[in-house]
Amino acid sequence: MKPTHLEIQRMLTDSQWREQLFKMTALVMLSIALLTLAVLLIDAFVDGVGRLRWSFLTNFPSRKPEQAGILSALVGTVYMMILTGLFAFPVGVGAAIYLEEYAKHHWFSRIIELNIANLAGVPSIIYGLLGLEVFVRAMGFDRSLLSGSLTMALLVLPIIIISSREAIRTVSPSIREASYALGASRWQTIRNQVLPLAFPGILTGSILAFSRAIGEAAPLITIGALTYIAFLPDSLLAPFTALPIQIFNWVSRPQKGFHANAAAAIIVLLVVLILMNALAVYLRQRYQKRLSL
């Protein structure tokens, strides 16, 4: 039997209803995700802003929450990032150059590629176990700034390699061929043509990789970085602490005063992250302008 005019109309309205309902549900879900982000940031800000003052940045941790500051953690984080950068950046870029310029489409580069993809998925705490055995125990660096930085360097290495390769890949082959045609050797071509063009991209990707490392606490806790340090590290082998560890330490205490400290330290950490990301965005935009010229 054929449906009547009325039935067809009802079927159509039904399906339109379903359309709208689904679209609204999807939109609500998306809004929940964005709202959570906002609530998370506002919550930390409200809890911590009262504790933010200059002395919070210049004081060492203390047993009294009102007098405690993040000096050693902040300095530890900065030192560690500089060292991590010194270790990971040249090696990561070197590996990317090798994979893109020397061993492209080679079976060996396929193995390294697979390996890097898997390394990027290894939980960060496992890197901590590696650092604990290799740097802290086998090499005898103890629970030092050096051990922490080397562990972090291994952690960010896959991300730096992946993003540097992408940046190198955007350099047009015609530029390389032109350089070869003028008699340049492979390394001359890389150094004078490929790297200058790819460098802003490499830098942007690397800054983003380091900004991920800044927030990592798990591997540092695993290698035994201390949570209470009332002095600044004076050598590579000095014990140290870092912002995320300090936050973890304060959150884990029962007193409310320390929770406010944790929130204030979170604000500082987020500001550092925002600055790094802004730098990366700025570099990317400058780079895009240069290419379009």
Added chain:
Amino acid sequence: MSFKPVKKSRVGEGMIHIVLFLCGILSVFTTLGIVAVLIIETYEFFREVSIFEFLTDTQWTPLFADKHFGILPLVSGTFLTSFIAILVAMPIGLLSAIYLSEYASQNIRKTIKPILEILAGIPTVVYGYFALLFVTPLLQVFIPSLSGFNALGPGIVMGMMIIPMVSSLSEDAMYAVPQSLREGAYALGSSKLQVALRVVFPAAFSGIAASLLLAVSRAIGETMIVAIASGQQPRLTLNPLVAVETMTAYIVQVSLGDTPTGTIEFKTIFAVGMMLFISTLILNLLSQWLRERFREQYE
């Protein structure tokens, strides 16, 4: 025709080649290092504890006088928090992905996607703070029996953290579905909803499944949220309202204490680490395999 580099017999060129090769091979050594460290210490561990006890005992008390080495409580804690996380991340992530890929305008898509990605960039200690001091107290208003440390709060927060993994990768997969498939379905009289759910979703399925597996793997390996907010009580339960302990949280607990190296307590963190490494590796490999399959279909 393409130009090849001039072969110059300069010592420098060869040196540079070798140095760059060493940089490349370092990542392989990292993997080998991880595997070697885990195998050696886990082997040492199993010389003292039987693998049967490890896998079947229902108690995990290596830090007490009466030692039991059954990893099941840690596995159940990890499973529970990860399960809650994916329960949260799956609907939100997938529907957000469908909305961005099928409904939103180019401009909205380009604005919202990076904002969603911020969720994945926030340090996990911040999420831990949020789980312990905001989400759990909020949940306690509705569920008075919820304990201060529990699996539910951190599970939900972990779900929020992995939303971008699900939404971004699934959205990429859906967006990559050829426009001709959608047009074909429209030509046959399908509505937008039918196209989204019956054409795009199935076509992008392996990419979507890959994103979910990756998100689960990330949740299993996540450390700070659960270390802060889910407690340190290894117990074999699927009750989300009580304190539990995950594999990662246990490693943190031991690392914070003064456990001397070489003791059985110290070796346990490597055995637990091995378990963690194997489970995430399997999920990552599966996810990679699915993504490759998806690529073969459409590229």
